[in-house]
Amino acid sequence: MVTEQKKRRFLPYLIVGLILCYAVHWLVKLYDIAPATEGVTFIDNARLDWMMENWTSKSFIDFNFTQASLYGGGLALFVVLMFYFRVGDKGRYRYGEEYGSARYATNKEIASFRDKEPENDMIFSQNGRMGLYNKRLPFNRQLNKNTLTVGLPGDGKTFNYVKPNLMQMNSSFVVTDPKGLLVRETGKMLEDHGYKIKVFDLVNLTNSNQFNVFHYMHDELDIDRVAEAIIAGTKRSDNIGEDFWNQAEMLLMRALIGYLYFDGKVLKKYEPNIAQVADLLRNIKREDEDTPSVVERLFEELEKELPGNYANRQWELFNSNFEGKTMTSVLSIASSRFAVFDHEAVRTLTARDSMEMEKWQTEKTAVFIAIPETDKSFNFIATTMFTMMFRQLPKTADEILQGDHPTCKPEDLLHI
Template identity: 30%
Template sequence: MSRGKALFAVLLAAIGWWAGDKTSWQVRADAAAGMDPVSILGRFWLDLTDNPLHVSTHMTDVLAGLAVVAFLALVWVYHYGARKATRPGEEQGSARWGRPGEIRPFIGDRRHDLLFTRTESLSLDSRKTQRNLNVLVIGSSGSGKSRYFVMPNLAQANTSYVVTDPKGEIMSSMGVQLREHGYEIRCLNLIDFARSDTFNPLAYFNPEQAEVDCAILTENFITNTTGSQKTGSSDFWEKAERALLTALISYTYFTKGTEGTLLDVVDMLAQMSASEQDENSMSEIDALFAATKEYVEDYTANPSAYDDEAQTMLDGLRFACSQYNTYLQGAGETKKSIIISLGVRMAPLQMVSLRRILGSDSIQADRVGTRPTALFLVIPDTHQAFSFLASIFYETFFERNMYLADHNGGRLAINVQCFMDEFANIGKMPSFERKIAVMRSRGISTSVILQNYSQGKALYRDDWETIVGNCDSLLFLGGNEQSTTEFISKRLGKETITQEDTSEQRGSNGSWSRSFRSQGRDLLTPDEVSRLPGHECLYLLRGVPPFRSHKLEAPPTGVFDYEPLPIVPCSAEPVAYEYEPEHEEPFQGPEAWLDAAPAVEDAVDVQEDVGVTITWPDGHVDERVVALEQDLVDYE
């Protein structure tokens, strides 16, 4: 019971007791005066009007007042006890189409909104609307996902953008407008490599969690180069390849810093070998890790001999050696299979044109949140040969920019919208269902754009519902795929309609009757969803009835010819590097660390030697001699 109702009940009880008390006093006084019953009934109310402030404390009068209160209580119990939960007109469902006034609280200045239809938009101020800017967009081929959603929002020019661009048509159409608005244009082109900026994921590793970033990059690469058909044995090989790849990436990063690239990893793998006949044979990379492990062991025994930066490097190399040691546990035949299997996965990185893209970093993905930028990821729509690179790029982008937001006030200086067109063709991002749930507070939002609902389900399986649940907006542009139309129909809900039934009996004693009853009906049935006119769309916002509206108008377009930035060697300063985070020192490789390195004794039991050199920060070179035939157990 609410506070107001409780106060009303107390007041009503007091009035009832007062009326019963005074009536009892009047009747009792008249009876004592010898009046007959008829006269008493004609004046029982006199004391109520003539002397309202008079209250009798006589026991009979007090009990009479309480009797009235008890009667009122019984009436209240009967009334509320007999009440039923009814919702007239909503018995079978309360779904209905939204009205213009219901979207108005969520609209800001339309010029600074995220646009959905000609009449519905959403303010970019998510703190005001209490709605995130994540969007699930579903539309079949030709329904206008790019033309009637992505491009009109790019024309708004009110945030930075990261856009998946199948075939490069969006950049070609909108690049001129964006450049005129002062936007920096960047492009990772996986169709025409010669017209692409370069991208090095290792350049975006966070120094504070570099080991984690190594593991994330490995997980992403393995996930997106694994076929859908898996067997029990394939799980073993995946884990073994993951350990080896993590070791190679970690070694590259902790010895070269941000100058290291995936090409260094591929080249190291190319130098590896294993023998089925000689279990103790060592490749060049085996020897390199063996020598590195000796340095790590010396550091463990004498940590005070190394400064903080050198300790950071050697801690990372210890992690690399531990991962490599996992690979070393296998027999010669097993190690050979691991090398071959990982080599097959990384075969695309041997392409000359692709090596150009991965050899440095000019795309500057960590600057998108600090200046108006439109970054286009051009992907082929006819194959998925490079989907792993698209997934790695997005994973790198999200991790790095959320890190920058956390270390610069908790939010990026400029909001970033990611329009992930052809979402099913950019590969699977590990933990994307977690990222989409937390990126809002950092000023990052994502539009997941698909041709049909089942694509996302097939890619993310059980995590797909989590991704959908973190999109407060849903835009349906048209389609007739069964799972999609059923999903949209269920999301729209059921309405209550009145069904009229008539019956007629003919003959000498004919009769006719008509009756009405409530009936539940989908606001749109699946077949009605599939028949949605081409100029219409459906927009659903959390907490608001759905809207059936007209699609946005396509913006004027131009023809933009993108010229990538000049390739900058990893050792040189990147072009237009205008922003440096206040709370972060750039991470350097070992050449910037350590004034001197303590000597370590050479390996023993030499049978056939190979020279291994390591260059230390002060410029001097250590040549370590490692036995090719030394038992691998000695290096555990």
């Protein structure tokens, strides 16, 4: 425990000040009775010598103050008091805690974090609970609810933490479900209590709700977020030498994703989806050097309809900086990255949207995201989903609900 600043006692300083005050008064009086030397007006050395030789001739008790002795004594007392108020140790100390002060909280201390209604608590242990809603707690118990649960496989992270908190049924939930068991074990219970169940299954792609990232893109800044999430989610190494190619590919991705966003969503011609990027990549090369490719013509049409749009600026920047073999290499990298959308199941999974993220905070919803534990081929889709989720949910909470967020319980984050 941090102690208050140690207060110094005033009485010893007062006693020293009074003693010094009297001593100066007595010396001034002794100086006054010493024989003066003619012609000396300030400090008379002869007087000082006389004081040294005859100091015992004067009584030590003398309370008859002169103006000079009163000023001298008062100055001495003032100096001591200034020393008390201005000089000294200003530190705070933790006495008896030199080797640390960590300890387990008592049950009484833990209980002070609980909500008055147990169903509004987050459960950590038999006695350890914390109210989920800060507005229902005392001010000094209003903490953020971010929780890190660490344990080896089989230690019971899911059984002892995730399941009990799902059974509280006190908010909407987003749960990663690497084994795909949680939805089977808790889904019926949640559904019986009025929850909508959403399953995003990257293990069995055909047994899943659909997720279309374009449904949650609201401005051109989201183009960069989606491109970054896809490239980060499919990156195979952290080799610094690959940064050049990543940046080159990022330009291309922003252009193609941006084209679909502006042409499909802004102009409202069709519902775009991320698999269409793979279709654009297939039609980007010219079959004849003198004839613009299909994609080039598409960008020309978009520029006519939306002059100076972000997608066209990225497209022009890409073409002006890369050509020949370099451009071919960038196109090859991007095509390889999006080859996964050649699977019909993946195209179907991302063609439309039935996740309805915008309703997760206004309707009781439990979302289960099943991610393969050993196969990371499709994890970039989950990465993209989490990117848009952590943009959409705070946006809804801040702009519409004024602060209410669903509870996210991601498990085995390294797989995402």
